[in-house]
Amino acid sequence: MKSGKYRFMAILIILVIAVHGLTRLTGTQYYLTQLTMSAYYAMVVIGLAVLMGYAGQISIGHAGFFAIGGYLSGALTTHNLLPFRETPVLVLLERLHILQTGQDLYGEQLLTVAPWAACLCGVLTAALIALVLGVPVLKLKGHYLAMATLGFGIIIFQIVMATEYFGEADGISEVPGFVVFPGIAGMGRLVVSGDFSLRVQNYYIAWGMLIIGMYLLLNLIDSRVGRALRAIHGSEEAAAAIGVDTARFKLQVFVLSAVYASLAGVFLTHYNGSIGPSEASIIKSVRYVALVAVGGMANLWGVLIMGFSLTFLSLRGIFGTYDDAVFGTILILVMLFAPDGILSIRARGWLKSGTGGPVDHA
Amino acid sequence: MLELKGVHKKFGGLQAVNDVSFTVPAGAIKSVIGPNGAGKTTLFNLIAGTLVPTAGTILFLDQEIQGMKPHQVAAMGLSRTFQNINLFHGMTVLETVMVGRHIRTSAGFLAGMLQLPRARAEEQAIRERSMELLELLGIADFANQEATSLAFGQQRAVEMARALATEPKLLLLDEPAAGLNIYETAEVARFITRIRDMGITVLLVEHDMSLVMDISDEIVVLSFGEKIAEDHPEAIQRNPEVIRIYLGEDEEADLESHAEDTKS
Numbered sequence: 001m002k003s004g005k006y007r008f009m010a011i012l013i014i015l016v017i018a019v020h021g022l023t024r025l026t027g028t029q030y031y032l033t034q035l036t037m038s039a040y041y042a043m044v045v046i047g048l049a050v051l052m053g054y055a056g057q058i059s060i061g062h063a064g065f066f067a068i069g070g071y072l073s074g075a076l077t078t079h080n081l082l083p084f085r086e087t088p089v090l091v092l093l094e095r096l097h098i099l100q101t102g103q104d105l106y107g108e109q110l111l112t113v114a115p116w117a118a119c120l121c122g123v124l125t126a127a128l129i130a131l132v133l134g135v136p137v138l139k140l141k142g143h144y145l146a147m148a149t150l151g152f153g154i155i156i157f158q159i160v161m162a163t164e165y166f167g168e169a170d171g172i173s174e175v176p177g178f179v180v181f182p183g184i185a186g187m188g189r190l191v192v193s194g195d196f197s198l199r200v201q202n203y204y205i206a207w208g209m210l211i212i213g214m215y216l217l218l219n220l221i222d223s224r225v226g227r228a229l230r231a232i233h234g235s236e237e238a239a240a241a242i243g244v245d246t247a248r249f250k251l252q253v254f255v256l257s258a259v260y261a262s263l264a265g266v267f268l269t270h271y272n273g274s275i276g277p278s279e280a281s282i283i284k285s286v287r288y289v290a291l292v293a294v295g296g297m298a299n300l301w302g303v304l305i306m307g308f309s310l311t312f313l314s315l316r317g318i319f320g321t322y323d324d325a326v327f328g329t330i331l332i333l334v335m336l337f338a339p340d341g342i343l344s345i346r347a348r349g350w351l352k353s354g355t356g357g358p359v360d361h362a
Numbered sequence: 363m364l365e366l367k368g369v370h371k372k373f374g375g376l377q378a379v380n381d382v383s384f385t386v387p388a389g390a391i392k393s394v395i396g397p398n399g400a401g402k403t404t405l406f407n408l409i410a411g412t413l414v415p416t417a418g419t420i421l422f423l424d425q426e427i428q429g430m431k432p433h434q435v436a437a438m439g440l441s442r443t444f445q446n447i448n449l450f451h452g453m454t455v456l457e458t459v460m461v462g463r464h465i466r467t468s469a470g471f472l473a474g475m476l477q478l479p480r481a482r483a484e485e486q487a488i489r490e491r492s493m494e495l496l497e498l499l500g501i502a503d504f505a506n507q508e509a510t511s512l513a514f515g516q517q518r519a520v521e522m523a524r525a526l527a528t529e530p531k532l533l534l535l536d537e538p539a540a541g542l543n544i545y546e547t548a549e550v551a552r553f554i555t556r557i558r559d560m561g562i563t564v565l566l567v568e569h570d571m572s573l574v575m576d577i578s579d580e581i582v583v584l585s586f587g588e589k590i591a592e593d594h595p596e597a598i599q600r601n602p603e604v605i606r607i608y609l610g611e612d613e614e615a616d617l618e619s620h621a622e623d624t625k626s
Contacts, residue, residue, distance in 0.1 A: 216475040223474025223481060224467055224488065227453075231461045234450025241410060241444075242528050243436035243465030252471055298452065 005218050008301055009211070016207045020200065032203045033194075038312040039206035040268040043213050045291045045307030046300055047260025050217055052289070053297035054226065055253045056233030057138060058146045060285050061153030062261050067280030068129060069122040069262025070269035071160055074172040076118035077270075079165070080104075082111040104174065115178035119266045126262030127255050134254040138247065150282065157280045171276030178270040180205060192270045202271060209267065210304075213260060217300055229253055230298070283324050290331035363388040363532055363563045364409070364440075369418035369428075371404055371587075378404045379415070380587040386532065386565050391558050393566040393574045396584035397607075402567045403445055405584070406536050409565070410442045411435040422532065437465045441530035443521045445537045445567075449509045455520050456505040459492040462527025495523040499553070515546045522553070532563045539570045551577050575599065583607075 023029045048062050081099065084090050093099050093113075100114040113121070137148045160166040167173075177193030191198055192205055220226050231239040232246050240246050269275040278284065291310060295303030310330075313319065319326040364386040371379040379401045386392045394402050407413040409420055411432040420428045427435050450458055467488055469481035496502040499519045504512055509520050518538060525533055535554065539547040551573050558564055568574045574581060574595070581598045583591040585607045591598060598604055 219477045220471065220475045223477075223485065224464065224469045225471050225474045227457055227461045228464055230453055230457075231450045231464075234453055235448050237412070237432075238444065238448040238450065238524075239461070240432040241412075241436060241442050241448075242462050242524060243433045244461070245431075245433045256471065 005222075009215060009218075012211060012214075016204075016211070020203060029199065032199050034312055034315040036199075036203045036206040036271060037268060037315055038308050039203075039210045040264040040271070041311040042304055042308040043210050043264040044261045045288055045295070045311075046210075046214055046217055046304055047257040047264075048288050049292045049295065049297065049300055049303040050221065050229070051253050051257040052292050053299065053303065054221055054233060055229040055250060057250055057254065058142075058289070059149040059254070059257070060146050060282070060289055061149035061151075061156070062257070062288050063280050063282070063284035064153045064156035065126045065130065065258040065261035066265035066268075066284070067156055067160060067275070068126040069119075069265030070275040070279060071166050071172065071265075072122035072125055073115065073118040073178075073266040074175045074269045074275045075165055075167075076113035076121060077115050077176050077178075078112060078172055078174055080108075080110050080112065082109055085111055102176065112176075115176060115270060119178065119263075119270075122266045123259055123262045126258045126265075130255045130258035131251065134251045138250045138254060150285070153280070153282050153285045157277060157282065160280050161277050167276075169277060171274060171279075172269075173274040175269055175273050175275070178267075192267055194271050194273050206267065206271070209263075213263075214300065214304060221300065225249065225252075233298075283327075286331065287324075287327045290327045290334070293334045294330055363390075363423065364565065365421040366409075367419045367421070369405070369408060369420060370416045371401070371408055371413060372416045378587050379408065381418075382584070382587070382589050383418075384582050384589065384592055386563060387579075388531075388563050389558065389561065390579040391554060391564045391566060391577055393568060393578040393581045394584060395568065395571075395574055395581060399586070400584040401587040402584055403536060404587075406442065406534055406565075406567055409435075410440065410534060433465075436528060439529070439531035440534065441525040441528045441532075442534035443518070443525050443536055443538060445540060447514075447517045447521060449517060449520060449524075451510055453509060454506050455496065455501060455509045455512070456489070456492055458509045458520055459495055459523045459527050460488050462495075462524040463488040463491060464528075466527075466529055492523075492527060495527055498526075499523045514541055515549075518542070518550070526557070526562075530562055532565060533557060535564060535566045535568075537568055538566070539568060539573050547573055 019035065020032070023031050044062060044066055048059065051057050051059055081090060085094075090099065094111075098114055098117045099111055102110045102112065104110050133152055137145065137152070140148055160171075161168060177191045177195065177198075180190040180192060190201065190205065192202060194202070221229070228239065228244045228249050231244055232249060236246050265275075265279070291307040292303050294310070295306035297303075310327075314323055314326070366385070367383050369379055369382045370377070382401075382405065384392075394405060396402050404413065408415050408428070409422075411427065411430050411434065415428050418428070419426055422435070422438060422440055425438070427438070427440075450461065453461070467484050469478075469484050472478075473481040493502065493505065496505055499522060501512075501516055501519045501523065504516060509517065512520065522535075522538070538554070539550050542550065547570055554564055554566065555577055566574065566578065578595050581591075581593065581595055582589055583598060583601075583604050590607055591601050591604050593601065
């Protein structure tokens with residue numbers, strides 16, 4: 001089991017490097033943009049897979065957490081605080097290096113929240129909201145939980161659509177790049193940004209984050225907590241009877257998946273330089289659920305592969321105007337013919353050797 | 363070990379458990395018998411924290427546990443099995459029993475995700491202890507099979523191993539012989555005495571009279587939610603009220619003949 005995990009990790013790392021090499025050799029480096037974006041979306045999907053596939057708790061509102069991260073980080077790093085510079089709070093924040101100065105496209109002076117602080121704020125807010133939302137909502141089961149999380153997604157969508165601070169229907173643009181490790185010498189040049197010259201490093205930042213995220217989740221599902229989560233999925237009553245605090249673990253994994261989604265939201269927003277309300281839409285949440293389902297639910301590798309590849313095809317415009325219809329159709333077909341996911345039909349045994357344990361049913 | 367004082371449970375207009383009091387002394391095998399619908403499983407759910415009593419107190423290790431959550435009761439050292447086998451779908455036998463070590467171990471989300479050395483050492487210990495339990499119950503050969511794919515008797519053994527993995531002081535067994543043939547039932551009887559000899563107190567709900575009479579130190583008889591008798595097995599077998607209410611007049615002869623069997 002363990003050796004399988006590391007073998008798959010190694011294969012993934014080699015593939016990531018090989019794909020970069022291939023685009024370079026064939027002069028098709030424009031693919032890197034969608035490859036980078038797909039990696040961030042895959043990050044959302046693997047986090048959701050642990051919640052849905054392993055712990056058995058559905059969420060049709062994960063685009064909401066993605067949007068909380070992306071929007072907060074985007075808004076904080078673009079709204080000019082210059083007129084309020086003298087207020088005591090901002091003076092303090094500036095002294096703590098939480099603010100940064102810059103210029104907008106027209107050369108006007110800008111004072112904004114530094115991206116690292118905005119990122120932290122976005123992710124922590126998403127985690128906090130997941131915590132507050134999760135306490136009542138995770139008492140619900142099955143369809144009722146699905147409805148409640150759907151409602152949460154709708155609320156977030158309505159908030160970003162109706163709030164001037166979040167740009168209403170236009171969303172937020174001109175989001176600046178984001179230095180990943182601002183304090184660390186030599187790492188200052190690692191910037192999350194859509195800048196053409198930074199395309200290659202951003203490809204590696206995105207995939208690096210996805211690989212680390214994947215590694216942590218693979219460890220988790222093999223651990224005491226991972227077993228407890230799968231036990232909750234299997235039988236909440238029996239799990240509680242042997243001492244698993246089911247409410248607490250459901251809440252923690254809900255928060256964890258919200259952190260994954262919001263982190264992806266933050267990074268992708270800084271990479272794209274913008275975020276719009278479509279990122280918070282229900283259709284996005286449904287798409288994430290479809291990707292988890294098609295990847296095999298309790299199969300992190302399957303979910304990673306399907307989540308990345310279908311998103312990549314979608315971003316390349318393969319599905320054209322039928323994009324959303326394709327994901328809807330996929331969801332229906334998976335539920336009808338392969339509730340364990342498409343990959344479950346053939347490759348599941350093989351892939352399972354990388355994630356441990358037998359297949360869990362939806 | 364366990365003491366029930368005037369426990370009531372009402373479901374709407376139905377008095378499922380009515381003023382039941384009894385104690386389970388440490389180191390004993392105590393059984394609760396009664397006809398279908400007598401409130402035995404309800405009583406179990408009250409003790410295990412799945413249900414909250416309408417009135418009355420339940421003391422476990424001299425501490426009131428009524429109203430506590432099942433996982434809290436489990437953490438105190440009270441574990442149970444289920445009448446309808448309740449295994450974790452999709453988990454192997456070994457993993458299922460490893461979950462039973464949950465409350466005796468501590469690695470959290472971060473320790474698990476980062477694979478801290480402490481968590482890895484703990485993981486190893488969990489695995490070893492769980493394998494020991496599988497061997498004890500004779501199901502080690504199935505360690506890597508999906509638990510729900512096993513035969514009925516083996517699934518019950520997995521449940522038992524999972525309950526034992528929590529290191530209980532008191533083990534509640536809800537009809538452990540239901541659906542088993544006489545050979546498997548005899549096996550279960552041997553095993554329950556063995557659990558008792560390991561120092562674990564046992565509270566048993568059972569339909570199989572031979573099993574109950576053979577291994578119990580004391581028996582409580584429930585009928586329509588009320589306790590109608592509490593005594594040693596031989597006395598219960600002679601108790602006319604028990605014979606009338608629990609077995610019906612016609613079966614008196616059967617029960618007496620069984621009493622002869624156990625004496626011989």
